[in-house]
Amino acid sequence: VFQSFQGSQGRAYLFNSVVNVGCGPAEERVLLTGLHAVADIYCENCKTTLGWKYEHAFESSQKYKEGKYIIELAHMIKDNGWD
Numbered sequence: 117v118f119q120s121f122q123g124s125q126g127r128a129y130l131f132n133s134v135v136n137v138g139c140g141p142a143e144e145r146v147l148l149t150g151l152h153a154v155a156d157i158y159c160e161n162c163k164t165t166l167g168w169k170y171e172h173a174f175e176s177s178q179k180y181k182e183g184k185y186i187i188e189l190a191h192m193i194k195d196n197g198w199d
Contacts (some may be wrong), residue, residue: 128188142171
């Protein structure tokens with residue numbers, strides 16, 4: 117986990133990788149940090165949209181997000197074993 121981000125439903129986190137998540141088609145969206153090509157990601161089990169994957173960042177300062185995933189805190193569940 118990198119740092120706190122703003123998702124469409126509040127606080128979110130940026131991850132290098134995710135599991136049990138499907139990915140929709142990429143589309144261009146203007147986010148708080150500029151224009152990005154993103155694809156919605158969803159739970160493979162219940163199909164709930166969890167956040168998005170950054171496919172392409174158009175601004176050089178945002179390139180570090182490419183290939184990474186945003187998951188909104190509202191969709192995270194703390195399970196046993198988390199510190």
